């Protein structure tokens with residue numbers, strides 16, 4: 001008789017009955033393993049949380065008083081015979097893929113991930129498994145990213161050109177992760193970098209856990225934006241086009257997201273510049289990551305799931321779709337475009 | 340093609356008209372004559388005949404990218420543009436060609452007579468040696484249609500700036516059946532053109548919408564009322580024994596409406612008329628959809644000319660005996676127009692737009708309520724004492740349109756948008772109740788804010804019942820108020836009706852599915868307005 005599977009999919013999220021733990025559950029549960037601190041993965045209301053030590057500061061900042069156990073990457077915790085460990089996902093600082101293993105059945109739940117080393121996040125490590133649950137936000141062959149250095153050069157050239165024209169440059173980027181990545185890509189010999197408060201909060205938390213970021217000046221009511229003509233301003237997407245953004249006078253604005261790969265989406269945002277950069281894997285990244293796990297059973301979630309699953313079946317995998325709850329995405333709808 | 344690609348990128352990435360004109364003018368000042376001529380041709384809808392079918396392009400692109408065709412086909416609707424889809428899925432090239440726009444166009448024209456294997460080799464070689472915007476544009480040169488928010492008018496303005504020539508003169512030079520193979524930049528743009536002055540139109544006067552009731556406009560006796568027709572605003576010029584037709588976009592449309600040449604037989608030279616071009620049969624306007632077929636064709640086949648003849652419904656006279664009448668009062672011009680058109684035979688492609696008599700605003704409102712019966716959109720109000728102004732100046736001309744028809748409907752399917760809204764579910768199918776069943780009756784994809792689309796997108800993802808390719812069936816939960824301009828019987832639709840200009844007026848979050856309207860309600864509207 002076949003035993004019950006190690007992992008099941010429930011209306012609260014991905015569940016391991018044997019260890020009685022959920023991964024990134026979207027409804028309150030007793031024990032939750034959290035891949036990373038983004039709002040659609042780390043939600044309030046669980047009894048007990050577990051995440052990596054480097055994801056913890058953001059989790060505590062966002063969720064407040066929670067019961068939190070932290071682990072180092074690679075440490076193995078055994079619960080009722082299930083070996084549980086966290087492995088770098090390369091998505092943001094502290095992000096993890098979660099491995100659950102029992103008697104040769106090995107599941108890896110990717111959370112959000114990217115393959116390219118961004119220089120800030122712990123770089124992605126492929127983990128061998130039998131069952132791989134992968135996100136596929138950009139699971140179409142039209143999504144292909146350029147190396148980070150190419151985009152960095154694009155951003156810095158644009159910044160310098162704006163500065164020469166007497167304009168401030170403003171980039172809209174997801175407050176946790178993308179903003180710090182862009183910050184680390186800037187050539188700060190060009191000028192000063194100003195930040196919106198929402199981004200500076202994340203900067204502060206990451207600096208405290210010794211992530212090295214260039215110096216920034218937070219825009220507070222005491223800061224006269226006009227005194228920093230030609231500076232680079234990093235802001236959450238919702239702040240672009242706002243009264244706050246207009247206080248900088250002549251400026252050129254850009255947006256940093258994987259969606260900028262599509263001309264139509266770039267045009268809809270009506271910005272001066274779109275930078276194609278994402279903290280999610282592109283098509284080739286997804287395909288490579290799956291191959292490297294050696295898994296035969298692939299579960300796809302979050303994105304172009306039906307198309308991606310069909311493609312995987314076509315090349316010989318057992319592929320199925322796992323539905324996720326998107327309330328988190330709806331709640332921060334503006335930011336969901338910034339991934 | 341690098342300079343053309345740079346131009347395209349600038350045009351594509353800005354919504355500011357001034358920046359577009361500036362970029363175009365810069366291009367016209369710096370590019371070579373051949374490329375300039377081709378650019379003018381492309382932006383005025385004169386692209387070479389398609390040398391390769393899109394089916395072949397799709398097959399080759401999937402092959403080159405090492406993808407199965409179905410996967411390519413799934414990407415296409417999400418990107419929303421074939422040329423872009425191809426350029427996105429192909430691998431990057433490391434070594435690239437630097438040929439002119441004209442080189443590529445000539446090569447494509449020469450290719451049209453070649454066998455398929457040669458075409459394939461040429462296209463794949465080009466894909467292998469072009470990147471990014473240039474590869475996208477190369478595909479566009481094959482598939483056609485550059486939608487970058489550059490009208491012929493905008494291009495003409497930039498050309499005027501770059502060459503120092505008069506804009507209206509240039510518009511005249513650009514009309515006709517020329518192609519870059521039959522002329523040169525020098526002949527088309529720079530040589531003398533004695534006809535230009537004859538063709539010059541007057542700027543159109545445009546009306547504003549009435550806010551609420553029109554009684555605030557003062558005594559009704561100061562006003563002239565007529566139907567607001569649903570056609571194309573046009574200005575017809577008869578000068579020096581020849582005629583010109585201008586659209587409101589100040590685009591020269593003479594070639595699209597050859598029947599107006601006959602006006603020269605009925606009216607004297609030195610006449611300029613303002614009016615509405617309408618499809619016209621049995622002394623009645625044809626539906627706008629019929630006229631639409633005429634607008635999209637640069638030249639008109641004989642059958643279309645027979646099926647959808649047009650007339651000018653004239654409502655103003657701007658020039659008579661070569662004299663500019665715009666300073667005189669509307670009532671004076673109207674009287675002169677009536678005299679001019681009096682006793683013309685039915686064969687003349689022109690009618691006087693009738694005036695509507697009313698002694699009170701209430702009486703006029705009753706007339707307005709009849710507009711749909713007359714195939715009109717509502718009323719136009721013109722101040723009797725007003726001169727003919729230029730542009731959209733408030734005060735003398737008002738449009739008093741009918742309110743749209745509306746119905747509350749339930750969303751039952753959602754499909755993701757394309758292009759601008761590729762990552763959102765924006766195209767919905769709506770149904771009304773027939774007993775306990777929901778009958779789909781229309782689709783709509785505009786009218787909501789991006790924030791609302793995002794909210795519904797998240798809901799669709801969480802609540803998908805079934806997928807049919809790109810279409811998702813969702814629970815019948817959300818009610819929307821659908822506005823539309825007209826309703827007609829249709830055998831092609833399950834519901835038996837077809838709507839004109841359906842769009843979402845608002846998301847009725849205060850209503851639940853059972854509050855939506857019924858098929859009986861739709862049928863009742865069909866009886867009244869159909």
Ligand SMILES: [Zn+2]
Pocket residue numbers: 036038091112
């Ligand atoms: Zn994330």
Ligand SMILES: [Zn+2]
Pocket residue numbers: 038040041112
């Ligand atoms: Zn996520």
